[in-house]
Amino acid sequence: MIRNAKRLAPRDGAKWREYRRRIIENLRREDALQRLDDGMSNGIDRLLVLEGRTSAGCLAVCEEAVIWIEGKRNDWLDYSTRWDVTRDQLARNTEAAWLYANQLGKDFCLIVCHEHPLKHHEELLITGYRDGTWAGGWPHLTSSERQLLGSRIGTVTWAAMAEEWPPLATAMP
Numbered sequence: 001m002i003r004n005a006k007r008l009a010p011r012d013g014a015k016w017r018e019y020r021r022r023i024i025e026n027l028r029r030e031d032a033l034q035r036l037d038d039g040m041s042n043g044i045d046r047l048l049v050l051e052g053r054t055s056a057g058c059l060a061v062c063e064e065a066v067i068w069i070e071g072k073r074n075d076w077l078d079y080s081t082r083w084d085v086t087r088d089q090l091a092r093n094t095e096a097a098w099l100y101a102n103q104l105g106k107d108f109c110l111i112v113c114h115e116h117p118l119k120h121h122e123e124l125l126i127t128g129y130r131d132g133t134w135a136g137g138w139p140h141l142t143s144s145e146r147q148l149l150g151s152r153i154g155t156v157t158w159a160a161m162a163e164e165w166p167p168l169a170t171a172m173p
Contacts, residue, residue, distance in 0.1 A: 001051065001084065002033055004139045008084040019083060051081060054096050057113070065107040068097035072114040073158070077122045090125050091137020094149045109152045113161065129153055 001008060005023040010016055023029065032044045057071030070077070070093055078089040094110045101108030112118075112126070128134025129150040138146050 001087070001140070002029060002036070007139050008087070010083050011080050011085050051083070051092065054093055056093065056097070061104065065109065066097055066101040066104065068093060068108065068110045070110060070112045072112060074115070076119045077112065077125060079121050086136030086139070088125055088137050090129065090153065094129070094153055095138065098149055098152070109154055111154045111156060113156050113158060115158045118155070126153055126155060
């Protein structure tokens with residue numbers, strides 16, 4: 001996000017001046033980029049941090065893979081982050097799963113597990129990332145990296161899981 005700062009647009013347009021001051025005009029920006037390129041994230045100006053930590057609904061670390069499960073029971077995938085209208089929850093968490101799995105030397109996937117039919121924007125995001133027609137959430141990745149991440153997104157309903165694993169159905173309220 002720091003490297004692509006001029007391409008990003010805050011969800012609230014009134015925050016553009018703050019964003020420009022915090023990121024684009026920040027005198028420590030180049031130093032932060034160099035530290036990140038060197039593999040160090042400590043000591044970076046806190047103003048340059050646009051995304052905090054993220055977490056999975058469930059994270060399964062297996063012998064050969066990391067499975068990041070994004071549970072959507074009574075909510076939906078967020079369509080944007082605070083500091084970029086095209087950086088959505090699906091892109092952010094798929095990238096997080098990929099980076100985490102790479103640290104462990106494992107393969108990865110992200111599964112959206114939903115109770116209700118997917119919302120229109122969720123279908124568009126998933127399809128767009130899978131077939132490579134949408135790259136808004138990953139402007140900093142190469143086309144081959146975007147293709148890899150898009151190919152690792154799956155969906156399943158809670159009902160389908162319960163059908164395959166009957167004891168799960170009785171545990172659900």
